[in-house]
Amino acid sequence: MKIVNSFIHKHRIWRIDKFALFFVYGLSLTLVISACSSNNTSNSVATQAANQSATNQDVVIRIGYQKAATILNTMRVQKDLEKAFTANGASVTWAEFPSGPPMLEAMNAGSIDFGYTGESPPIFAQAAGNPLVYVAYDPWGSKAEAILVPKSSSIKTLADLKGKRIGVAKGSNTNYLLVKVLEKGRVDYKDIKPAFLQPPDARAAFEGNNIDAWAIWDPYLSAAQAATGARTLTDATGLAPNRGYYLAAKSFVDKYPDALKTVLDEVKKRNNWAKNNPTEVAKFLSPQLGIDVGVLEVAEKRRDYGVLPLTEEVIRKQQEIADTFYKIKLIPKSINVSEIVWKGNQ
Known part of the structure; x- marks a missing residue:
């Protein structure tokens, strides 16, 4: 009997010790896991915060602009974007271009992230494989571009453009206007002599009678009319919509969509100001462009403003427009515009 009791007593002790051992082991394991989990969470939060801080500090938003492009040029001087991005550590740089095509070439080369052009440059850029994205449009207006001829010119009708030398910035919004004007006048594009010139060179050629007509946009249009008495053969009414487009590099859109939204928000604010203050805009642009304030007011008042989703x-x-350019072989291949339209601004 004593032997039996002794066995039972020892067995109970072994069970108690075994339970205690498992309890201690389990508690220790729980504390270790808890500590690891806590450390991992803290490290994750700290890492995310550090990465976010580093990302913000590293972001440089590179804007391309033209002096004659009211909104972005005004924003550059007023430092709208610099003020908007101060809080999150991003910085802004600016690069000037004479027109849309070279601006988009710079975007293709990775030199800028955001810019504004007329309707034709992004079509040429897409056809060339430029990874850009339409992010918004500006209704600008058909009165803000035209075909000019010297006041003493014998050119009276659109059909009279046949065989003539016509100045135009290749790939610009007026490149499409010229195509539609010729189409309306039943003149084959092959039957004119296009002179591909940027606005300053075209103005000199126009005044020197080295071109017979000039396809040009405001404010260069209003300036030439005022300075030379040039006649408007036709503006874009009924021929071309003459819209402007805000464009961004695809890499920028993909990596920094929130920064893009901030840029567009600031563009809208400045846009609203410009729409309601044409005289102030004219005074701002005058010394930069060397164009009289009154002439610039004419240009401002005959255009429209907006930052709208496509x-x-x-x-x-x-x-x-893209199909037209392909048809007459101005671009080397057919493109699908809808493939590069940003959906984040809907």
């Missing part, structure tokens, strides 16, 4: 109708019209 609608199906706008995309369709851009596609028409």
Whole structure:
């Protein structure tokens, strides 16, 4: 009997010791896991915060602008974007271009992230494989571009442009206007002599009678009219919508969509100011462009403003322009405009 009791007593002790051992082991393991989890969470939060801080500090938003492009040029001087990005540590740089095509070439080369051009440059850029994205459009207006001829010119009708030397910035918004003007006048594009010139060179050629007509946009249009008495053969009414487009590099859109939204928000604010203050805009642009304030006011008052998401109708019209350029072999291949429209601004 004593032997039995002794066995039972020892067995109970072994069970108690075994339970205690498992309890201690389990508690220790729980504390270790808890500590590791806590450390991992803290490290994760700290890492995310550090990465976010580093990302913000490393972001440089590179803007391309033209002096004659009211909104971005005004924003550059007023430092709208610099003020908007101060809080999160990003910085802004600016690069000037004479027109849209070289600006988009710079975007293709990775030199700028954001810019504004007329309707034709992004079509040429897309056809060349430039990884850009339409992010918004500006309704600008058909009165803000035209075909000019010297006041004493014998050119009276659109048909009279046949065989003439016509100045135009290749790939610019007026490149499409010229195509539509010739189409309306039943003149084959091959039957004119295009002189591909940037606005300052075209102005000199126009005044020197080295070109017979000039396809040009405001404010260069209003300046030439005032200075030379040039006649407007036709403006873009009924021929071309003459919209402007805000464009961004695809890499920038993909990596920094929030920064892009901030840029567009600031563009909208400055846009609203410009729309309501044409005289102030003219005074701002005058010393930069060397154009009289009164002439610039004319240009400002005959254009429209807006920072709008691309609608199906706008995309369709851009596609028409692209198809037209392909048809007459101004671009080497057919493109699909809708493939590079940003959906984040809908």
